[in-house]
Amino acid sequence: MRILFVGAGATGGYFGGRLAAAGRDVTFLVRPARAASLASRGLRLTGPDGTTSVRPRTVTAGQIDGPYDVVVIAVKSYGLEQAMIDLAPAVGPSTVVIPLLNGMRHVDELVGAFGPSRAWGGVCMIHASLDEHGDVVQMTGLHRISFGRLDGSDVPAPIVEAFDGAGFDAFASPTIVQDMWEKWVFLASLGAATTLMRATVGDINRAPGGNAFGARIAAEAMAIATAAGHTPRPAAVSVLQNGLSTDQPMTSSMYRDMMAGLPVEAEAILGDFVAEADKHGVPVPALAAAYTNLAIYSAKRGG
Numbered sequence: 001m002r003i004l005f006v007g008a009g010a011t012g013g014y015f016g017g018r019l020a021a022a023g024r025d026v027t028f029l030v031r032p033a034r035a036a037s038l039a040s041r042g043l044r045l046t047g048p049d050g051t052t053s054v055r056p057r058t059v060t061a062g063q064i065d066g067p068y069d070v071v072v073i074a075v076k077s078y079g080l081e082q083a084m085i086d087l088a089p090a091v092g093p094s095t096v097v098i099p100l101l102n103g104m105r106h107v108d109e110l111v112g113a114f115g116p117s118r119a120w121g122g123v124c125m126i127h128a129s130l131d132e133h134g135d136v137v138q139m140t141g142l143h144r145i146s147f148g149r150l151d152g153s154d155v156p157a158p159i160v161e162a163f164d165g166a167g168f169d170a171f172a173s174p175t176i177v178q179d180m181w182e183k184w185v186f187l188a189s190l191g192a193a194t195t196l197m198r199a200t201v202g203d204i205n206r207a208p209g210g211n212a213f214g215a216r217i218a219a220e221a222m223a224i225a226t227a228a229g230h231t232p233r234p235a236a237v238s239v240l241q242n243g244l245s246t247d248q249p250m251t252s253s254m255y256r257d258m259m260a261g262l263p264v265e266a267e268a269i270l271g272d273f274v275a276e277a278d279k280h281g282v283p284v285p286a287l288a289a290a291y292t293n294l295a296i297y298s299a300k301r302g303g
């Protein structure tokens, strides 16, 4: 099973690196600077389980030698357009394309480019970043991927086996669209709270009014999903409520990017979410303020 990871950043580097370390046939599509860094230093994953190091196989745009069985897309939303051009030669008639991006807009883009039988859904849950050396730092023990066809039909066993037993949790899901919506609700809430307050969830909850603020954000996010026909299931509601009321220093990737002065996925994560609220007439003042805050941040940094 030939697997191509598009991007060797925090998520692609982590899950692709684990698969490579488990002996799977993994190649990374990367840009030249990342290719050079991976060639000289290798791909290192550090986290609660220690450090793993692999020498990954890489290709850059123009070097793809034919179709892969599975293409996993692990770029930020603002990199997707170019990535789709670069990865196109890797997609043959029976290739499966699995995105790990947050938000939902990429689903339409991938279906538009590759059609509904090849463009699948995907969700990853992990707290990870790249450090100054380009090593992947996993901050908690959470590392889970789920994937599935958008119409919920069966996932062939070889695809399940491709991700199974590689040192992270992997699941084929018959409800991947709903899963992605629930992840969006969680991440939009977490991203909104942490970037607006410029604080971890624990810090927010220790501040006066912090608990009520988190609860308001969560209620707004659930109202959007419900209006859009994706009412979060009870398990997702409790993950959201527990997540936003924790005293732990939990953050979102968008918060970490903002603190590092990097671009943020404001449009794909909060812009589209607030637009859904507007479409359905759902009042979301806290989420709208968080989106405005991110838009100001993006404008000031020039994108």
Ligand SMILES: NC(=O)C1=CN([C@@H]2O[C@H](COP(=O)(O)OP(=O)(O)OC[C@H]3O[C@@H](n4cnc5c(N)ncnc54)[C@H](OP(=O)(O)O)[C@@H]3O)[C@@H](O)[C@H]2O)C=CC1
Binding pocket: 006, 007, 008, 009, 010, 011, 012, 029, 030, 031, 032, 033, 034, 074, 075, 076, 077, 079, 082, 083, 084, 086, 100, 101, 102, 124, 125, 126, 127, 128, 129, 130, 253, 265
């Ligand atoms: N980090 C996290 O904890 C989590 C992130 N997510 C989501 O996963 C998605 C990916 O995020 P994350 O992995 O953190 O992002 P990163 O910025 O860490 O990694 C993205 C990588 O994509 C690479 N890239 C961009 N364009 C191309 C291209 N055309 N060809 C090859 N490589 C390319 C970048 O490479 P270069 O070095 O060349 O810039 C970069 O290394 C996002 O939507 C995010 O919201 C989901 C769950 C958790």
Ligand SMILES: CC(C)(CO)C(=O)C(=O)O
Binding pocket: 102, 124, 125, 126, 127, 186, 187, 190, 251, 252, 253, 254
């Ligand atoms: C939900 C969470 C926090 C973990 O996967 C995430 O997706 C992110 O930080 O981008």
